[in-house]
Amino acid sequence: MPTPPESTKASLSYRVHARARERWPALTSVDVRFHGSFAYITGQLPDGTTQPLCRLRYGGYANQWGFAIYLASKDKYEDSFLPDGNPAGTAEEALDCACGLYLNDPTAWTTD
Known part of the structure; x- marks a missing residue:
C-alpha cells in the first residue's frame, strides 16, 4: 500500500482541523496521526x-x-461505508460520518 507524501499528510491534517472547527464545535480539538498508509483521527x-x-x-x-x-x-x-454508500471519500465526509455517530448528530448522514 502506498504511504501518503508529506504534502498530503499536511493537507489532510489542515482539512480535518478546518472541518472540525466549522461543523463540530462539540470537539475542543482533533488529532490526526499517521502510521504507514493510515491516518487515525481522534477527537x-x-x-x-x-x-x-x-x-x-x-x-x-x-x-x-x-x-x-x-x-x-x-x-x-x-x-x-460512508452515508453515500461508498467505502471511500473525502476526509470531511469521513469526519462527519464518525462525528455523527459519536456526537449523536444524525444530520451528518444526510447528503446534499
Whole structure:
C-alpha cells in the first residue's frame, strides 16, 4: 500500500482541523496521526475525554480515502461505508460520518 507524501499528510491534517472547527464545535480539538498508509483521527471533548473516531486509508489520491469507523464496542476500526454508500471519500465526509455517530448528530448522514 502506498504511504501518503508529506504534502498530503499536511493537507489532510489542515482539512480535518478546518472541518472540525466549522461543523463540530462539540470537539475542543482533533488529532490526526499517521502510521504507514493510515491516518487515525481522534477527537477531544470538553471534559478532556479523547474519542477515537475513524481511520482513513491512503490509496494514492489526496481527496479520496478509504474509511473505517472506530467501534467502541470492539475497541477496533472496521472498514465501513460512508452515508453515500461508498467505502471511500473525502476526509470531511469521513469526519462527519464518525462525528455523527459519536456526537449523536444524525444530520451528518444526510447528503446534499
